[in-house]
Amino acid sequence: MLTNAAIVLLTVAAMEALAWLTHKYFMHGIGWGWHASHHAPRQGAFEKNDLYGLFAAAAAMVLIWLGLNGHPPLQWIGIGMTVYGALYFVAHDGLVHQRWPLRITPRSGYLKRLYQAHRLHHAVSSREGAVSFGFLWAPSPQRLRAQLQALRQVRGGGADLK
Numbered sequence: 001m002l003t004n005a006a007i008v009l010l011t012v013a014a015m016e017a018l019a020w021l022t023h024k025y026f027m028h029g030i031g032w033g034w035h036a037s038h039h040a041p042r043q044g045a046f047e048k049n050d051l052y053g054l055f056a057a058a059a060a061m062v063l064i065w066l067g068l069n070g071h072p073p074l075q076w077i078g079i080g081m082t083v084y085g086a087l088y089f090v091a092h093d094g095l096v097h098q099r100w101p102l103r104i105t106p107r108s109g110y111l112k113r114l115y116q117a118h119r120l121h122h123a124v125s126s127r128e129g130a131v132s133f134g135f136l137w138a139p140s141p142q143r144l145r146a147q148l149q150a151l152r153q154v155r156g157g158g159a160d161l162k
Helices: 003-032 030-041 050-068 073-098 107-123 141-154
Strands: none
Touching: 003 030, 003 073, 030 050, 050 073, 073 107, 107 141
């Protein structure tokens, strides 16, 4: 029981690290074709970027199925991925992008920091020059603003900034 809980918690932490790497190097790289929809005004309820979540959900379901069919640790990894996906849905899609009816703008604490960090990520509309690639971990907004300012100077004024 304790081992399974540890696997779930470690998977959630590993998913944030994997999400950061994937977001920075894949979604803002070769995967920009889908991810660009997330940096543009949304047209309707869904965007191409949502396909990434479907792939992650499918992988989690396969791992849970494999775990239930003879490879028990995989079940708990799949559950950890599902927990991460639920946290992502609440924090990113709900809190930051307000894609569901509950409209809350955090005024203090961790949620405000998370909200500000992701808004600073969206201060740039192109694949280059963005900051803050995590979904549940948020660097300080002051540090991110300084990084954005430095990137603007390097890029010659940052014409793509919103």
